[in-house]
Amino acid sequence: MKIVKSFFLFCLLASILSICNGCATLPNVSEMIDEAPTAQKHPQIVSSKGLLSPQKSKAIMERLKRSADPTDILERHNAVVESITDSPLTKGNKVTLLADGQAAYAAMFKAIEKAKDHINLETFIIEDDETGRKFADLLLQKQAEGVQVNLIYDSVGSMNTPASFFQHLHDGGVQIVGFNPINPLKAGEEWDLTHRDHRKILIVDGKVAIIGGINISKVYSSIPLRRKQNEKAPIHWRDTDVQIEGPTVAEFQKLFFDTWLQQKGPKLSERNYFPVLREEGKSLVRVVGSTPGETNRIPFIVYVSAISFAEHSIHMTNSYFIPDDQIVKALTDAAARGVDVKIILPGISDSQLALQAQRYHYSELLQSGVKIYERNTSLLHAKTAVIDEVWSTVGSTNMDFLSLLKNDEVNAVILSHEFAVEMEQMFARDLADSRQILWEEWEKRPLLPRAREWFVNLFFRWL
Numbered sequence: 239m240k241i242v243k244s245f246f247l248f249c250l251l252a253s254i255l256s257i258c259n260g261c262a263t264l265p266n267v268s269e270m271i272d273e274a275p276t277a278q279k280h281p282q283i284v285s286s287k288g289l290l291s292p293q294k295s296k297a298i299m300e301r302l303k304r305s306a307d308p309t310d311i312l313e314r315h316n317a318v319v320e321s322i323t324d325s326p327l328t329k330g331n332k333v334t335l336l337a338d339g340q341a342a343y344a345a346m347f348k349a350i351e352k353a354k355d356h357i358n359l360e361t362f363i364i365e366d367d368e369t370g371r372k373f374a375d376l377l378l379q380k381q382a383e384g385v386q387v388n389l390i391y392d393s394v395g396s397m398n399t400p401a402s403f404f405q406h407l408h409d410g411g412v413q414i415v416g417f418n419p420i421n422p423l424k425a426g427e428e429w430d431l432t433h434r435d436h437r438k439i440l441i442v443d444g445k446v447a448i449i450g451g452i453n454i455s456k457v458y459s460s461i462p463l464r465r466k467q468n469e470k471a472p473i474h475w476r477d478t479d480v481q482i483e484g485p486t487v488a489e490f491q492k493l494f495f496d497t498w499l500q501q502k503g504p505k506l507s508e509r510n511y512f513p514v515l516r517e518e519g520k521s522l523v524r525v526v527g528s529t530p531g532e533t534n535r536i537p538f539i540v541y542v543s544a545i546s547f548a549e550h551s552i553h554m555t556n557s558y559f560i561p562d563d564q565i566v567k568a569l570t571d572a573a574a575r576g577v578d579v580k581i582i583l584p585g586i587s588d589s590q591l592a593l594q595a596q597r598y599h600y601s602e603l604l605q606s607g608v609k610i611y612e613r614n615t616s617l618l619h620a621k622t623a624v625i626d627e628v629w630s631t632v633g634s635t636n637m638d639f640l641s642l643l644k645n646d647e648v649n650a651v652i653l654s655h656e657f658a659v660e661m662e663q664m665f666a667r668d669l670a671d672s673r674q675i676l677w678e679e680w681e682k683r684p685l686l687p688r689a690r691e692w693f694v695n696l697f698f699r700w701l
Contacts, residue, residue, distance in 0.1 A: 264535055264642060267318075267542040267564055274318040281316055284326040286485045286517050298329060302522070305655035306628035310547040312653065315629070318543045319524065319651075323536050327524045330517025331484030333652050335632075335660045337667075339458025342448065342479040343369070349442040349481075350376050356386045356509040358441040358494045362395035362434065362634075363453035366403040370454050374403065378410040386507050387412040390497055392435040393419045395453070415503040417646075433530050435497065436634050436645035438479070439490055444513045447490040449648055450479030450632050451557070451621050473586065476616035478555075478664070480632045480650055483518040489525035493648060500529075522653040526633070529646045537635040537649055538642045542568050544625055551578040553665045554623040559583050559596045560638040566599060570606035578609075582668050584619075585612030591694050592638070598691040604677040611672035618668075621649075624661035629653060 283295040290298070303312055316327070336342040350357055357380060364370050381387045389407065391399075393416045408414050417435035440448040452458050457475040482490075491511060498506070528536045545552055545568040552572055559581070561569075573579045581603075587593040600610055624630045633649025635641050652658075 264538055264562055264564065267539050267546070267568075270322065270539060271314075271318055271543060271546060274314070274321045281313075282320055282327060283522065284328045284485065286330055286515050289326075290329070298522070302628065302653060302655070306626060306658075307550055309549045309626040309628065311544060311549070311626050311629045315543050315547040319540055322539055323524075323526070325489055325525045325527070325536075327522055327653070328485040328489070329522050330519065331482055331486045331521045331523045331652075332519030333521045333523065333650075333654065333657050334481040335657070335664065336448070336450070336452075336479040336481060337664050339452055339475065339477055342450065342452045342477070343459060345479075345481050346373075346440055346448055347376060349440065349446050349448065350380060353380050353385045353442045355443045355513075356388065356511060357443075358388045358439070358491070358511075360390040360435065360437050360439040360494055360497065361454055362392045362436050362438060363455055364389075364391050364396050364399060364403075365453075365455045366399045367456045369456040369459050370399070370403070373454050374407055377412060378407065381411040386509050388415075388494075388498070388503075388506060389413070390415045390417055390435065390494070390501070390503075392417045394431060394434055395436070413504055413506065415498060415501045417497070417501055432640065432644045434640075434645050436636075436641060437493070437497075437527075437648045438634055439494060439648060441487065441491055441494060444491055444511050445487055445515065446481065446483050447487045448479055448481045449490065449634070449650055451477045451619055451634050452479050457617075474616045475619050476613065476668070477557075478620040478622050478632055480652070482523060482650060484521075484523070485515045485517065486523040486525060486650070487515060488512055490648070493525065493527045496529075497646065520654065521657055524651040524653075526631070526649040526651055527647065528635075530644050535642055537633070537647050540631070540649070540651065541565065541623070541635070541637075544623070544629060544631075545569060545572055548572050548577050548625045550626045551580075552623065552625050553578075553580050553662065555582045555618060555620045555665070555668060556637045557584060557619040557621060558587075558589070558592045558636040558638045558641070559599070560592065561599060562639070562642070565637060566602060569603060569608050573603075573607035579607070580609045580611065580665075580669070582611045582613055582618065582665070582672050584617060585614035585673065586617050588617065591697075594687075594691050594694040595697075597687075598695040600675060600680055601677075604675065604680055610675045611669060612675060613668060613672040615671045622661065622664075624658050624665060627658045627662060628655050630658050630661045 281295045283290045377387045422429040630652045635647040
């Protein structure tokens with residue numbers, strides 16, 4: 239969500255030196271692909287009981303390969319990812335697609351209501367509106383029942399939420415961390431307003447995790463409105479989450495506690511944060527998290543590598559699409575080798591600057607054969623992709639430099655043909671509500687929008 243974009247302009251002026259430091263460089267993914275083994279002896283797959291034998295891991299991957307058309311996304315891409323992350327590929331997960339805010343909130347409320355031990359919630363934005371207050375009331379109710387509630391919110395993302403909202407939660411026993419406070423006196427030596435916690439994670443009893451792009455705000459609660467010309471109506475935000483049950487939940491829990499400790503949060507009460515997890519489904523899942531300052535920006539590498547190894551189809555949605563040269567090249571190369579590359583992007587946005595910067599890249603992509611669509615019936619906020627009908631990702635990572643370089647992000651990568659089919663069906667529904675951008679029309683645009691897009695793109699690292 240970009241309602242804090244104008245504030246970011248100030249933040250970036252105040253933190254310009256941190257933008258120009260070493261972590262402001264994206265890694266060269268081509269070199270990583272070249273250095274990774276071209277074929278693995280066996281994939282590293284973890285079950286609820288630990289690391290599987292090479293034979294069992296190989297058998298699982300062979301079954302997965304038979305469920306889809308041949309693709310390097312399952313072996314060569316996996317080798318690249320394993321070379322840059324310790325996050326395991328886990329089996330035995332049940333993954334439920336939550337294709338809009340209404341479905342996600344219903345799943346969240348259901349999970350919270352069933353909580354018996356603890357609730358860990360990490361979010362970029364929690365607003366003091368009817369949706370935020372509904373969450374707050376339920377969290378306080380569970381805290382009163384003896385369930386420990388721990389909350390991390392981003393100080394910039396939630397800057398419009400009054401302190402009294404969080405004080406009310408705190409008074410009720412909820413333990414709270416405001417990520418990277420706006421006030422430098424509270425942040426200390428590590429003050430950096432451009433480093434934001436953009437993750438959205440709900441973990442209940444260490445057994446259920448809900449993650450994706452959905453913040454806590456009423457803008458996700460409405461349904462799409464087909465507005466008549468000149469009619470003003472609330473804009474519906476179209477976003478996606480997933481609910482995951484199974485061994486992978488422990489990996490999300492680790493990310494939550496890493497952030498809590500890094501932010502020097504209060505000592506947590508003793509709870510069963512890492513219960514014994516049993517297998518709940520058949521999906522293979524890898525948790526892809528990132529924080530600034532790491533040598534490797536893992537979500538970026540995962541995206542570029544997956545696109546590079548695609549052989550049949552790349553169907554992507556992204557809310558703030560301001561790609562670097564490596565992403566553009568990976569997409570254009572894929573289209574050149576015959577991959578069906580379709581990208582659905584916002585046609586309306588809460589950031590006109592981001593929308594102009596997004597459109598700057600259309601010409602190169604369209605000429606290469608990439609098909610671009612803009613959704614105008616809703617404000618598209620989803621960050622998803624499905625590749626070769628077997629590899630999917632849902633998460634918080636945008637294709638812009640703040641997300642790729644400066645934010646804490648999290649995505650789930652799901653290897654499952656059955657789940658990929660659900661993703662394709664969701665993508666088809668989004669396509670039906672989108673308008674295709676055709677090169678024949680795009681090249682005839684007037685000079686003024688071209689100049690605007692060029693000028694805004696000069697500042698692409700700050701959008």
